[in-house]
Amino acid sequence: MSRERAEANSADQDAERDGLTGPGPDERERPSGRRSKEGVRVDPDAEASHPERRTTISALVKHEPGVLAEVAGLVSRRRFDIDSLTVGQTTNPETARVTLTIEEPEPGVRQVEKQLAKLVPVISVRELGRDAVRRELAVLKVHDDRPAAVESVAEMFDARTLDAEPGTVTVEVTGSSAEVDRAIEAFQRFGVRELTRTGTAALARGTEWTTDAEAERYERTRLRPETASTDRATENRGAATAPEAPTNDD
Amino acid sequence: MSERARAAARPPEEEGNPTRDNDSTESSENQTEATPAASAGCSPTTGADAAIAALDAAGVEHVFGVQGGAIMPVYDALAEADSAPTHVTMAHEQAAAHAADAYGQVTGEPGVCMATSGPGATNLVTGIADADMDSDPLVALTGQVPTEFLGNDAFQETDTVGVTRPITKENYVAGEADAVGPSVGEAVELAGAGRPGPTLVDLPKDASTAEMTTDADPDAGLPEYYEAPERADGPAVDAAADALARAERPVVLAGGGVVKADASEELRAFVERFDVPVVTTMPGIGTVPEDDERCLSFAGMHGTGAANMAVSHTDCLFAIGTRFDDRLTGGIETFAPEAEVIHADIDAAEISKNVEADHPLVGDAAAVIEQVHDALEARSDADGHAAWREQCREWEETYPMTYAAPEEEPLKPQFVVEAADAATDDDAIVTTGVGQHQMWAAQYWTYCDPRAWVSSHGLGTMGYGLPAAIGAKVAAPDREVVCFEGDGSFMMTLQELSVAARENLDVTVIVLNNEAIGMVRQWQDAFFEGRHTASEYGWMPEFAPIAEAFGARGFTLEDYDEVADTLEAAFTHDGPSVVDARIDPAENVYPMVKSGGDNSGFALSEAQL
Numbered sequence: 001m002s003r004e005r006a007e008a009n010s011a012d013q014d015a016e017r018d019g020l021t022g023p024g025p026d027e028r029e030r031p032s033g034r035r036s037k038e039g040v041r042v043d044p045d046a047e048a049s050h051p052e053r054r055t056t057i058s059a060l061v062k063h064e065p066g067v068l069a070e071v072a073g074l075v076s077r078r079r080f081d082i083d084s085l086t087v088g089q090t091t092n093p094e095t096a097r098v099t100l101t102i103e104e105p106e107p108g109v110r111q112v113e114k115q116l117a118k119l120v121p122v123i124s125v126r127e128l129g130r131d132a133v134r135r136e137l138a139v140l141k142v143h144d145d146r147p148a149a150v151e152s153v154a155e156m157f158d159a160r161t162l163d164a165e166p167g168t169v170t171v172e173v174t175g176s177s178a179e180v181d182r183a184i185e186a187f188q189r190f191g192v193r194e195l196t197r198t199g200t201a202a203l204a205r206g207t208e209w210t211t212d213a214e215a216e217r218y219e220r221t222r223l224r225p226e227t228a229s230t231d232r233a234t235e236n237r238g239a240a241t242a243p244e245a246p247t248n249d250d
Numbered sequence: 251m252s253e254r255a256r257a258a259a260r261p262p263e264e265e266g267n268p269t270r271d272n273d274s275t276e277s278s279e280n281q282t283e284a285t286p287a288a289s290a291g292c293s294p295t296t297g298a299d300a301a302i303a304a305l306d307a308a309g310v311e312h313v314f315g316v317q318g319g320a321i322m323p324v325y326d327a328l329a330e331a332d333s334a335p336t337h338v339t340m341a342h343e344q345a346a347a348h349a350a351d352a353y354g355q356v357t358g359e360p361g362v363c364m365a366t367s368g369p370g371a372t373n374l375v376t377g378i379a380d381a382d383m384d385s386d387p388l389v390a391l392t393g394q395v396p397t398e399f400l401g402n403d404a405f406q407e408t409d410t411v412g413v414t415r416p417i418t419k420e421n422y423v424a425g426e427a428d429a430v431g432p433s434v435g436e437a438v439e440l441a442g443a444g445r446p447g448p449t450l451v452d453l454p455k456d457a458s459t460a461e462m463t464t465d466a467d468p469d470a471g472l473p474e475y476y477e478a479p480e481r482a483d484g485p486a487v488d489a490a491a492d493a494l495a496r497a498e499r500p501v502v503l504a505g506g507g508v509v510k511a512d513a514s515e516e517l518r519a520f521v522e523r524f525d526v527p528v529v530t531t532m533p534g535i536g537t538v539p540e541d542d543e544r545c546l547s548f549a550g551m552h553g554t555g556a557a558n559m560a561v562s563h564t565d566c567l568f569a570i571g572t573r574f575d576d577r578l579t580g581g582i583e584t585f586a587p588e589a590e591v592i593h594a595d596i597d598a599a600e601i602s603k604n605v606e607a608d609h610p611l612v613g614d615a616a617a618v619i620e621q622v623h624d625a626l627e628a629r630s631d632a633d634g635h636a637a638w639r640e641q642c643r644e645w646e647e648t649y650p651m652t653y654a655a656p657e658e659e660p661l662k663p664q665f666v667v668e669a670a671d672a673a674t675d676d677d678a679i680v681t682t683g684v685g686q687h688q689m690w691a692a693q694y695w696t697y698c699d700p701r702a703w704v705s706s707h708g709l710g711t712m713g714y715g716l717p718a719a720i721g722a723k724v725a726a727p728d729r730e731v732v733c734f735e736g737d738g739s740f741m742m743t744l745q746e747l748s749v750a751a752r753e754n755l756d757v758t759v760i761v762l763n764n765e766a767i768g769m770v771r772q773w774q775d776a777f778f779e780g781r782h783t784a785s786e787y788g789w790m791p792e793f794a795p796i797a798e799a800f801g802a803r804g805f806t807l808e809d810y811d812e813v814a815d816t817l818e819a820a821f822t823h824d825g826p827s828v829v830d831a832r833i834d835p836a837e838n839v840y841p842m843v844k845s846g847g848d849n850s851g852f853a854l855s856e857a858q859l
């Protein structure tokens with residue numbers, strides 16, 4: 001737009017010295033559709049909603065410094081709602097497994113998967129099915145005022161007694177997240193002095209692989225025994241570099 | 251020594267990972283003639299030599315940086331190498347990062363910046379974050395205290411990889427001499443691969459000075475497991491083509507990804523063949539010529555009325571290489587609310603991040619546009635949007651980007667931008683800072699080529715303009731480089747005039763000076779009842795004498811009848827110049843969509859906000 005043209009229009013500009021010409025927002029044809037907060041186009045008659053769901057995401061990552069920080073940083077920066085995050089070793093000393101329990105609506109679950117996959121040290125990521133094997137561990141220190149009762153509750157929850165001294169009994173409970181919840185609840189009656197709990201360790205059920213990358217590696221080592229022996233050599237070296245112990249980092 | 255560095259230094263036969271092709275890694279180990287040592291003409295002996303050799307082997311021609319204690323060995327190697335990138339010494343590390351970023355934007359190749367540990371590295375952070383937000387290929391090399399001091403809070407020690415982890419694609423600590431070359435090589439490759447972005451290599455001083463124990467192995471491949479998608483899934487392409495074929499009101503939304511993928515040609519062919527109106531994002535400016543009848547210019551907060559109307563009313567939005575930033579979408583609930591969305595992006599994580607994609611096309615923009623083009627060609631009812639095109643044209647007429655410029659009133663910034671556009675070559679590069687001047691430069695200059703608009707979009711870094719102009723001029727010495735700055739924005743990095751003067755870089759800075767942080771003041775008028783807290787300076791130093799003192803030419807511009815001559819004098823001066831354009835302080839940027847507002851409800855004046 002040349003200045004000359006602009007000046008020709010300057011008469012109608014006077015009314016709106018501080019702005020441009022044209023019909024205002026109320027005089028325009030406006031679209032009637034809407035999207036949800038998640039950016040999903042909605043049918044006004046049947047507004048789509050995405051309820052949160054709790055699920056487990058498993059990622060195979062390169063076993064190197066900084067990976068845990070990278071994953072934890074991603075989760076906190078993008079404000080993903082996680083219940084637990086664990087990191088631990090796999091059959092291959094060069095890789096580690098990160099397991100996240102998250103509570104997100106469907107688009108959020110997909111984002112967690114894709115954002116994780118984008119991190120350079122992440123090898124593969126997937127959401128585990130509902131039938132996946134999931135375990136957690138809790139260690140509780142309870143008062144020993146009623147040892148017999150403690151023992152029977154321990155039995156009920158398949159808890160192992162790790163330590164019993166005058167004053168306290170320390171027990172270990174493993175199970176699904178809900179089972180561990182119930183066990184802790186049951187031990188509350190004795191007075192829990194201290195409690196520590198891990199996040200979820202999970203594997204896909206049966207012959208299904210937890211991550212594709214592991215399936216490929218397994219097939220390769222099975223078909224090529226010489227690679228397998230190299231792996232064993234590497235594993236020895238791996239032991240010296242002290243794999244990270246499972247941690248609950250959230 | 252990091253695991254990564256160890257992995258890089260480890261012979262490939264120890265590998266037990268699943269996807270690596272053992273044959274190719276073994277053969278690359280034997281290709282000694284391809285090592286940086288060979289291409290650099292002499293054998294790198296220290297880690298620092300290896301860093302320079304790796305840059306050289308990757309084809310890096312320029313490095314922007316600032317010296318300092320922990321990076322000294324690398325600088326020394328730069329001087330000693332037979333073949334090495336040319337170094338441009340900047341005044342401040344932030345400017346080194348911005349210059350490298352702009353260099354990357356203009357060339358499409360990673361720009362490289364270099365700084366020492368501690369404050370050197372933290373000063374780079376703004377520039378790295380800027381590159382991360384705008385997906386610009388950038389490599390940062392930072393010095394670090396010797397490994398034996400790491401973690402002890404030594405002099406000028408900062409946890410640089412910790413600080414930059416969330417704003418880099420990946421970063422590296424090259425903990426020993428043998429790891430330096432592979433880390434630097436990989437960092438350069440990765441910065442430009444797939445969706446571009448910044449990478450960083452932290453170089454502890456002992457790793458830089460130590461002798462290497464192995465022959466240099468450039469290993470400049472991408473990281474293991476890294477894959478960039480190329481072509482989108484066939485069925486998804488077909489579904490997208492079906493959606494476009496049945497659409498009555500299609501719009502192409504071209505983002506910065508089209509620039510990154512050098513897909514302008516494919517885009518232009520597509521738009522022309524199927525006669526589809528096209529709207530760009532701000533980073534996508536220039537992907538289609540703005541004087542093309544199908545181009546409605548850019549959409550979003552300060553986009554044109556026609557672009558925002560088209561995006562609001564379309565029934566099929568073909569979005570390419572955009573991350574649906576909130577400045578583009580406004581409130582997500584009202585963004586293209588009736589559109590079936592086809593979203594092409596090389597980063598799968600962008601799909602349905604902000605706006606749900608009905609048809610996700612994960613791949614390289616050029617390849618995907620061609621795929622959709624071919625698929626649509628095979629459908630008989632692909633074109634014929636005459637009524638819709640006419641509607642868009644009407645919107646352009648209804649919402650013109652006019653402005654009044656009466657002689658008796660102070661200079662209008664829009665007029666200065668148009669005059670500068672008229673006075674420069676068609677292939678001139680425009681860089682900007684951030685604020686009102688940036689919006690006027692976007693709105694009133696007519697961009698006809700990609701990589702001619704170089705700005706800070708996602709991060710919105712005030713002060714980006716001048717260092718970016720330096721980077722752009724180094725990248726394209728034969729093209730005119732015009733930098734628009736605001737007075738507030740210019741004050742943040744104007745020390746870089748010393749660099750432009752020393753290097754005799756012919757860049758012209760036009761300061762649209764309203765003695766205020768104008769954009770903030772505009773928001774205060776609209777949303778804070780006109781309380782101009784800390785936004786009006788009331789006093790500004792004289793920029794023309796400042797420019798002269800730095801060794802540049804300085805001009806002051808106040809009247810309409812001086813505009814043409816003053817700009818001419820500044821543009822013809824062989825060297826840097828600064829034009830201090832005293833603009834009407836009352837002028838504000840319109841159209842404007844309120845933050846989180848409805849794009850179709852853009853305000854044409856403050857009263858409508």
